[in-house]
């Protein structure tokens with residue numbers, strides 16, 4: 001019997017300059033989704049783009065295009081990048097999809113009818129050049145966090161979501177379901193930074209934004225960010241539509257994988273919205289760390305003029321998609337921050353892909369061709385040392401699986417690479433090139449031990465790589 005497994009990335013802000021950092025969540029989710037497929041689960045892997053808001057309106061205008069025309073080009077580009085990285089998502093949701101917009105309108109109406117949303121006034125700060133609202137806490141030295149200019153007191157009619165009434169319920173959720181928010185360090189961040197002093201109600205519409213989903217009965221207002229964006233996780237499955245089979249089947253999500261900068265939205269606001277809708281909560285929100293450039297902080301002087309090395313497209317073109325997948329999964333401990341540099345990237349590429357995986361596959365295939373006419377007998381009798389080695393590999397393989405089940409893809413991948421290392425070591429030790437002269441040992445059994453198939457390793461490696469290195 002197969003379990004269902006629903007995994008999501010966040011929906012990304014449309015950009016044709018996606019960086020290596022943007023690829024992080026998607027590549028890790030892809031590896032986890034592939035793993036669950038390998039285990040026979042019924043997997044649904046969602047990704048997409050968050051396409052509403054003032055900035056899109058502005059950027060389209062600057063480009064002299066209609067919004068959808070402007071967006072379509074960027075989205076085609078994004079899908080192209082995911083294709084080049086061999087990302088196998090099941091659905092790519094766009095918040096401009098008609099089904100999504102219709103469902104968001106319904107969700108907003110339900111929340112309003114239940115008294116979870118009410119009309120109010122927004123009091124806060126406003127940056128005129130950016131046309132953006134900010135709360136006092138978001139300001140940097142009293143200035144706009146985006147452009148650094150002065151901000152003004154703003155007062156605008158809006159609809160508020162009663163987030164304040166969910167403070168205790170969210171605290172209770174963390175207590176009764178400690179697995180809800182991972183890694184554990186994120187829980188204390190949420191409690192200390194937001195929940196301890198009580199949540200405040202959240203402004204969920206904007207009057208000044210035209211590029212968005214209008215409130216049906218009050219079309220001067222557009223549904224802003226929170227309800228529009230976060231709802232994608234259920235509207236993508238057809239929630240609040242006539243075709244909600246996937247929603248019934250896959251919701252609640254097994255895991256929302258996100259960057260740590262958006263944990264608050266997913267571990268506080270999203271469960272509160274779902275509680276207000278009386279829907280089940282996702283089983284887990286996993287807030288991973290960041291890819292840091294230059295060993296902790298952006299080192300402009302050191303990396304000046306080498307900007308293209310952070311561009312995933314350049315890396316894929318130069319070294320193949322597996323170089324990027326290998327770096328992301330193998331080098332940044334999932335859940336923590338980790339550095340990116342060209343040196344680390346290339347070292348990891350050479351060690352894992354060229355010297356381990358590549359070497360094992362090419363030498364084994366070469367020897368099977370040369371000594372055995374391309375044929376391998378997997379059923380040949382095993383010698384005692386073969387049996388011991390086989391058992392060792394089996395244990396490591398089990399460990400790979402356990403790490404993936406426990407959401408530890410970095411450890412799992414490192415273990416998979418250590419198996420490859422062991423296979424290379426074993427081949428060196430038994431030296432088939434000597435055996436084929438003396439015939440002292442059955443050549444077949446030895447050669448087959450260099451084969452990924454013999455140990456059923458290919459499916460495991462395929463969770464992480466696509467075998468498309470250059």
Ligand SMILES: [Zn+2]
Nearest residue numbers: 127130144147
């Ligand atoms: Zn500004």
